[in-house]
Amino acid sequence: MTLSRRAAVYMILVCVLVLLLSPFVWLGITSFKAPSELRAVPIHWWPHEPTWDNFRQALTRFNYLGYARNSLMIAGIYAVLVTLASAWAGFGFARLNAPGKRIVFGVLLSTMMLPGVVTLIPTYLLFAKVHLVNTYMPWVLWGLAGAPYLIFLFRQFFSNMPKELEEAAIVDGCGQIRIFWRIFLPQSWPVIATSLILSFSWTWGDYLAPALLLDDDRTTLAVKLATGYATPSGAPLNNLVAAGAVMYVVPVLAIFLIMQRGFMSGVATSGLK
Template sequence: MVFARRNAIYMLLVALLVLFLSPFGWLAITALKDASELRVMPVHWWPHHPSLDNFRQALTQFDYLGYARNSATISVIYAVLVTLASAWAGFGFARLDGPGKRAIFGVLMSTMMLPAVITLIPTYLMFAQLHLLNTYMPWVLWGLCGAPYLIFLFRQFFSNMPKELEEAAIVDGCGTFRIFLRIFLPQSWPVIATSLILSFSWTWGDYIGPALLLDDSHTTLAVKLATGYVNAHGEPMPNLVASGAVMYVVPVLALFLIMQRGFISGISTSGLK
């Protein structure tokens, strides 16, 4: 009975894996097709003459690596800053006392229910007034403000840490910031890994922010992928779009594979309270 149940669970997991990977698989197959094969009906599942030349063309159609560098720059800046800021805010909500702390935390969590589209116009007007358009300063400021969901993760993780660590550090003469920096932050590697993966992927995959705030020379790969693969007649080239998109997801997959153990641990332990 146990063996049959285990096999059923494995089969279900394999079926879900195939279901979740099928869009990426179709994207990868499309990236190997010639442009003429995409116009044939009915659609062929597998290319007649698979070729990697689409990837070369995708890299040279525009400055792919240059726009990828722009994406990596703002993604790394935002990921590092928002992780540190969220960790500091989460530490304050978890370990420090102050009037109205619960109410402030409730307001902070309620902002997660606010649709991002509502803030688009005010955000643009604010950064325009500050003369920060076509710069990466908006991502610096967003990072320094922290992110509500990441603050919640850090707050839950720090709440579970024993109070004896904090008391021992106070006896040794440590201040609040030193306690956070020397004791709590090094212990929170699982949540740090989770925060870095989530914040990097949010920024790397963001289309609206760069399209709204950056011009063509400063914009990111996400924006350029949507507009850069057209032929001389202005028609989109799906095979090059697919090739560029396959290469586009590689950095996020690589980051997740490197930090997956910490990511899984961070997600599971941050919910314990």
């Protein structure tokens, strides 16, 4: 690649990076602006007097930490359960033999093409029949059912693990359950980290399911952020919305920074000569 072509590629990448980061930069700048600066003409691109009071008001205008606790509980429970359930299902598809396994796996993958919003109303009616509306049990059941994409990830990972690991465990008298818990699952930290990050992010940022299934006291922070920062007449307080949104992404960034170490561990061939 010539120098001029490489410079052109770098310029394109920089432009794409700027386009991707500009909404987040603007959100962060807006979170420090006073209300008067949001209505100023011409637009003030940078706050003249940055204020931290927006974050204080964002926390106190409603029970921000209480709704954050609800979101954290739902997202944490779902992330752990769906990771374990998907890992177990992926292990079965990868290492166990059963009639019709390929057909079942194909049907499972086909469900990824079905948008979740299509099944939301039937799901609500089903949960209403068994009196699980306004409880956190739907997220427990969804977690125990696994997620097709995560099952696919675990299945692909377990399929590539050396067969010698399994054969050595069988010689030592291990059954399939013990093989999964003692050998395969500890080696799958890269996929576990990916699953925890994705499933936590899905649930933390979900708006439709909590809005449909939970009342105002039990709902999540994602739902409350949509309606919690407004004047009595209904006009949005954009500076508080921005401050609340900045704090809203902190848990997702935190779990990503914690779990990213898992990508560097869990080599499947560890312990083999």
